[in-house]
Amino acid sequence: TFREFAAMLAAADEFPDVLDPWVTAMRQSPTTVVSTTLDEPLDWPDATIARGDAADVVAALKDESDVPIRSHGSLSMNRALMAAGLVDRVQVTVYPVITGQTGAQPVFAGAADFDLDLLESTLLDGSIHELVYRPRLHTRAD
Numbered sequence: 001t002f003r004e005f006a007a008m009l010a011a012a013d014e015f016p017d018v019l020d021p022w023v024t025a026m027r028q029s030p031t032t033v034v035s036t037t038l039d040e041p042l043d044w045p046d047a048t049i050a051r052g053d054a055a056d057v058v059a060a061l062k063d064e065s066d067v068p069i070r071s072h073g074s075l076s077m078n079r080a081l082m083a084a085g086l087v088d089r090v091q092v093t094v095y096p097v098i099t100g101q102t103g104a105q106p107v108f109a110g111a112a113d114f115d116l117d118l119l120e121s122t123l124l125d126g127s128i129h130e131l132v133y134r135p136r137l138h139t140r141a142d
Contacts, residue, residue, distance in 0.1 A: 026072075032061060034077070055084040062086065079111045087135055090116065094129040113138035 031047040034054045042049070050057045054077045061069055071078055071087075081087050116133035124130055 026070075032057065055080050055086060058086050059084070075108075079108065082108070082111055082114065082135065085137070089119065090114075090133045090135050092131045092133065093124075094131065095127075 027045055029046070031044055032050050033042060033044075033047055034050050034052070034057050036051060038049055040047075040049055058069065058071070058081055068088075071081060078087075082090075114135040115138050116135055118131065119134055120130075120132040122130045
């Protein structure tokens, strides 16, 4: 199981069609939400609110937890966790599309450069790939 860490959560009745086994398992894990605006109780099972800097909250969770932590949050929060060296694995799901005209901002725009060591690879449905990497801060050999 994973301890879930999230910046924003949706109520289950907002997206009833996404309650597949993975989402169901995620909802059954303890969840920490970093927020300055939300108040408890949250419409998410076993969720608590943490105040403060996300990197500080995650560093403390990693120190006190013996189970892996998963981050489901904003891009800026995940960039901050990468920059703080708190990310042990990056899970990338590759959907075979090109969004040259409709694509928004690149996921890691403005982040440091990282080399990625492939740890796991799963073909989900014949075209969608789930890849799990260990990130290493890229060092340039001059």
